Amino acid sequence: MRRILSTAGIEFRIALRNRWVAIATGLMVLFALVLAAAGAAPTGDVGVDRLSVTVVSLTSLAVYLVPLLALLMSFDAVAGEVERGTLPLLLTYPVSRARVLAGKLLAHVVILGIAVTLGYGAAALAAFATDPEATRGLPALIRLIWTSVLLGATFLGLGYLLSSLSRRPSGAAGLAIGLWLALVVLYDLGLLALVVSGTAFATEALPALLLANPADAFRLFNLAAANSVGAAGGMGGAAASIPLLQSVLSLALWPFAALLLAVAAFRKVTP
Amino acid sequence: MTSTLTISHLTKRFGPVAALTDVSLTVAPGQRVALLGHNGAGKSTMMKIILGLIPASEGEISVCGSAPGSAQARAQVAYLPENAAFHPALTGEEQLRHYLRLRGEAPGQALDLLARVGLRDAAKRRIGTYSKGMRQRVGLAQTLIGHPRLLVLDEPTSGLDPVSRRDFYALLDGLAAEGASILLSSHVLTEVEARTDQILILAKGRIEAAGTLTGLRREAELPVSFTLTPAEGYAESLIESLTGAQLLPSGQIQISCRQDEKLALLTRVTGFGPRITDLDVTPPSLEDIYSHFSRRTGQ
Numbered sequence: 114m115r116r117i118l119s120t121a122g123i124e125f126r127i128a129l130r131n132r133w134v135a136i137a138t139g140l141m142v143l144f145a146l147v148l149a150a151a152g153a154a155p156t157g158d159v160g161v162d163r164l165s166v167t168v169v170s171l172t173s174l175a176v177y178l179v180p181l182l183a184l185l186m187s188f189d190a191v192a193g194e195v196e197r198g199t200l201p202l203l204l205t206y207p208v209s210r211a212r213v214l215a216g217k218l219l220a221h222v223v224i225l226g227i228a229v230t231l232g233y234g235a236a237a238l239a240a241f242a243t244d245p246e247a248t249r250g251l252p253a254l255i256r257l258i259w260t261s262v263l264l265g266a267t268f269l270g271l272g273y274l275l276s277s278l279s280r281r282p283s284g285a286a287g288l289a290i291g292l293w294l295a296l297v298v299l300y301d302l303g304l305l306a307l308v309v310s311g312t313a314f315a316t317e318a319l320p321a322l323l324l325a326n327p328a329d330a331f332r333l334f335n336l337a338a339a340n341s342v343g344a345a346g347g348m349g350g351a352a353a354s355i356p357l358l359q360s361v362l363s364l365a366l367w368p369f370a371a372l373l374l375a376v377a378a379f380r381k382v383t384p
Numbered sequence: 385m386t387s388t389l390t391i392s393h394l395t396k397r398f399g400p401v402a403a404l405t406d407v408s409l410t411v412a413p414g415q416r417v418a419l420l421g422h423n424g425a426g427k428s429t430m431m432k433i434i435l436g437l438i439p440a441s442e443g444e445i446s447v448c449g450s451a452p453g454s455a456q457a458r459a460q461v462a463y464l465p466e467n468a469a470f471h472p473a474l475t476g477e478e479q480l481r482h483y484l485r486l487r488g489e490a491p492g493q494a495l496d497l498l499a500r501v502g503l504r505d506a507a508k509r510r511i512g513t514y515s516k517g518m519r520q521r522v523g524l525a526q527t528l529i530g531h532p533r534l535l536v537l538d539e540p541t542s543g544l545d546p547v548s549r550r551d552f553y554a555l556l557d558g559l560a561a562e563g564a565s566i567l568l569s570s571h572v573l574t575e576v577e578a579r580t581d582q583i584l585i586l587a588k589g590r591i592e593a594a595g596t597l598t599g600l601r602r603e604a605e606l607p608v609s610f611t612l613t614p615a616e617g618y619a620e621s622l623i624e625s626l627t628g629a630q631l632l633p634s635g636q637i638q639i640s641c642r643q644d645e646k647l648a649l650l651t652r653v654t655g656f657g658p659r660i661t662d663l664d665v666t667p668p669s670l671e672d673i674y675s676h677f678s679r680r681t682g683q
Contacts, residue, residue: 115485115488116485116486119482119485119486120482120486122482123471123474123478123479123482126473126474126478127471127473127474130473130510131473197469197471198465198467198469199469199470199471201432201435201437201463201465202463202464202465202468202469202523202526204437205435205436205437205458205461205462205463206458206483206486206487207455207458207459207486207487207488208486209455383437383438384432384437
């Protein structure tokens with residue numbers, strides 16, 4: 114555990130000096146404030162507090178931004194060490210490869226946690242400023258924070274996996290962008306095409322396919338939970354058909370699966 | 385006492401190419417072994433196998449009684465890679481504190497270790513601002529953590545100035561005296577001459593010669609060279625009386641002989657009395673021995 118913590122401490126320091134902490138936090142705060150400002154206009158009287166509405170907008174933002182940030186922070190984790198030539202020495206130390214990755218993951222998860230908490234927090238403050246009822250949305254905000262961290266942890270693990278597989282930072286970066294496009298953008302388009310086809314298979318497979326993708330599981334869970342307070346619109350319908358337990362299980366299991374895959378790939382890296 | 389490192393019949397192939405062929409080696413506690421060879425002779429490959437970074441194709445290796453790369457072996461082996469590299473955003477002190485924690489040692493020793501390699505003043509600066517020699521010294525400092533039983537040093541003095549080199553070998557002498565075994569590779573042959581107990585010459589993945597410097601000299605049977613400084617006006621008569629002697633541009637006379645003829649030639653030369661003013665006897669250098677053995681394999 115001491116070795117994991119030491120690795121995490123070093124990685125955190127490196128991220129701090131490379132401005133990653135500042136970049137991640139700045140991006141989250143900026144986007145969250147833009148959303149909060151954009152969402153402030155048309156609410157009118159829909160019987161829902163301002164914060165709950167903001168959380169629904171933030172959910173759509175987080176689905177894109179959190180995986181992107183996580184991949185940007187993680188694609189270099191193994192490939193960068195290979196390129197700098199720091200990996201051979203590290204691997205002669207009495208520390209297992211799983212612990213090395215666990216240490217990096219811990220540091221990166223903390224950074225993502227800081228970024229989303231401050232980002233969402235800024236949007237929440239904006240909501241509080243205009244709506245005294247906004248405290249009713251706090252549980253949704255907290256739910257959004259911890260699910261964002263789980264979503265981020267999944268994509269951090271996947272980033273380490275790609276980093277170990279490609280062994281070159283440039284290759285890993287390309288793979289990371291490809292994965293982001295595939296899981297966050299194209300996957301949903303594919304599902305849309307499936308739904309439009311209207312076959313019986315589509316209706317049966319859709320819930321499982323949604324749960325299999327961590328980004329969709331994240332959206333389902335947050336929107337289904339928000340649905341119960343009537344804040345979510347369109348997607349709420351799809352979300353309601355899948356039990357909360359299933360989407361939260363998908364969200365919670367994915368980080369472990371991603372880390373296991375990453376460790377397996379990292380073990381195959383010969384310096 | 386049991387040996388720290390035992391390698392028997394090690395072979396490593398990368399596809400069809402044999403990087404190491406039938407290498408055997410034993411290193412006893414406190415012994416300093418130098419590994420000499422051209423680039424691509426297999427030195428770094430051999431070190432990586434000893435460290436467990438890459439697997440051997442054939443052969444048995446035992447590091448401190450354990451398999452290479454096992455947790456027990458890694459806890460007792462220190463490594464200095466060729467061109468030691470560290471994350472440029474960390475300071476020397478932070479990097480060493482991390483390495484100390486990874487070895488289960490108190491991180492407070494970091495400054496002492498940096499002081500031992502002359503980096504006390506640069507401890508709080510980022511490694512990105514260090515020169516190559518300073519990075520190499522950070523690498524040396526981390527090999528001193530926690531009394532390792534075996535140090536594997538790949539070109540340890542590259543990038544070091546002559547004074548740092550001397551200090552470095554003094555550090556190694558201290559470690560060897562405490563019982564640590566040292567396996568190092570070097571291109572700078574003259575500096576390992578006085579500093580090692582055993583020399584291995586590796587060429588094309590095979591051990592071409594192994595032994596002490598004296599043993600290798602005897603085996604190579606290379607000529608001993610005499611350099612005479614003749615007294616004013618005697619140069620020509622001396623060259624005529626010594627068959628095979630050459631006049632050097634400096635006005636000195638050079639003559640070579642076999643090892644077993646050395647004393648006889650010395651007697652003759654001293655018989656010239658006042659006709660010579662100075663005499664230097666040069667045994668074959670490690671460079672000569674090294675090229676002799678590596679030429680045998682056609683390099």
